[in-house]
Amino acid sequence: xxxxxxxxxxxxxxxxxxxxxxxxxxxxxxxxxxxxxxxxxxxxxxxxxxxxxxxxxxxxxxxxxxxxxxxxxxxxxxxxxxxxxxxxxxxxxxxxxxxxxxxxxxxxxxxxxxxxxxxxxxxxxxxxxxxxxxxxxxxxxxxxxxxxxxxxxxxxxxxxxxxxxxxxxxxxxxxxxxxxxxxxxxxxxxxxxxxxxxxxxxxxxxxxxxxxxxxxxxxxxxxxxxxxxxxxxxxxxxxxxxxxxxx
Ligand SMILES: [Fe+2]
Numbered sequence: 001x002x003x004x005x006x007x008x009x010x011x012x013x014x015x016x017x018x019x020x021x022x023x024x025x026x027x028x029x030x031x032x033x034x035x036x037x038x039x040x041x042x043x044x045x046x047x048x049x050x051x052x053x054x055x056x057x058x059x060x061x062x063x064x065x066x067x068x069x070x071x072x073x074x075x076x077x078x079x080x081x082x083x084x085x086x087x088x089x090x091x092x093x094x095x096x097x098x099x100x101x102x103x104x105x106x107x108x109x110x111x112x113x114x115x116x117x118x119x120x121x122x123x124x125x126x127x128x129x130x131x132x133x134x135x136x137x138x139x140x141x142x143x144x145x146x147x148x149x150x151x152x153x154x155x156x157x158x159x160x161x162x163x164x165x166x167x168x169x170x171x172x173x174x175x176x177x178x179x180x181x182x183x184x185x186x187x188x189x190x191x192x193x194x195x196x197x198x199x200x201x202x203x204x205x206x207x208x209x210x211x212x213x214x215x216x217x218x219x220x221x222x223x224x225x226x227x228x229x230x231x232x233x234x235x236x237x238x239x240x241x242x243x244x245x246x247x
Contacts, residue, residue: 011225011226011228011229012225012229013048013051013052013224013225013228014052014053014228014229014234015051015052015053015228016052016053016227016228016233016234016237017049017052017053017054017184017228017237018053018054018055019053019237019238019242019245020053020054020211020237020242020244020245021054021055021056021244021245021247022054022055022056022057022058022096022244022245022247023049023054023056023057023058023212023213023215023244024057024058024060024099024120024121024126024181024210024212024244024247025058025060025101025120025126025155025181025183025210025212025213025214026045026049026057026058026059026060026212026213026214026215026216027059027060027061027062027101027214027215027216028042028045028046028057028059028082028215029042029059029061029075029078029079029082029098030042030078030082032061032062032068032070032075032078033061033062033064033068033070034062034068034216035061035062035215035216035217036216036217037217039082039085041217041218042082042086043085043086043089043091044218044221045215045217045218045220045221046086046091046093046095047091047092047093048215048218048221048222048224048225049093049213049215049221049224050091050092050093051225052224052225052227052228053228054093054213055093055094056093056094056095056096056247057093057094057095057096058096058097058098058099058120058121058247059079059082059095059097059098059099060098060099060100060101060118060120060126060212061075061100061101062100062101062103063100063101063102063103063111064102064103064105065103065105065106065107065108066107070100072100072116072117072118075098075100075118076098076118079098082095083095096247097120097121097122097247098118099118099119099120099121099124099126100117100118100125100126101126101127101128101155102117102125102126102127102128103127103128103129103130104127104128104129104130104135104138104141104142105130105135108141109141112141112144112145112148115148115150117150119150120153120247121246121247123151124150124151124152124153124179125145125150125151125152125153126153126155126181127142127152127153127154127155128154128155128156129154129160130160131159131160131161132161133162134162134163134169139172139173139176142173142176142178143176146176146177151179152177152178152179153178153179153180153181153209153210154173154178154179154180154181155181155183155212155214156181156182156183156186156195156212156214157170157173157180157181157182157198157202157207158182158183158186158191158195158196158198158199158202159183159186159191159195161194164198165198165201165202165205165207170202170207174207179209179210179243180202180207180208180209180210181208181209181210181211181212182199182202182203182208182210182211182212183195183199183211183212183213183214184211184212184213184214184224184227184233185213185214185220185223185224185227186198186199187199187200187227187230187232187233187236188223188226188227188230188233190223190227200236203236203240208240208242209242209243210242210243210244211242211244212244
């Protein structure tokens, strides 16, 4: 065995996400969450998103109490700065909006009382749940949002270990009119076999309206390049319709 074959195959990006058009979930405002650490990293990730076929990107920093106590006005300013620096660096993907990924946590009730949500495409509030355990009162808060006219997208339902496709929980959320967004990388096993299986099962049931990359840094970007060479994933993008292109 030659020494080179010990290394993992290096892939070149394929534009498999052309049909999707817009990436509507990523963490590319530097240093406001666990995403990109500097503008250079953001730019590298943006260039990768373009190389795998996206035309537009909507950036969605974490809003999570108390870990990422972000402020909407501050994030908006930082977003404008990212746009300016990306344009200067010749980034070709269209940076098409700023949203947020809002954790439904103990601080979320306060947000509902004084809503300032940064909405995806000016229309949808992207929310996420705890990755460890179910929080009480989530459904009521989602219902409150819907009663106040918000369209709610749940980020990566396939990643919550306490929710599965066969149980009641996901179906209940679908019946409640919650849109589901899976992570593209889940389809390649980036988050493990369980999340991959759930993502495919959700697609089969017709429960998935959006797909996002959830890109945090260059490690994710590299994984996306690998994924762009995955034939099964390319087929998913041909077979299913997603609402990303409306954004
Ligand atoms: Fe995210």
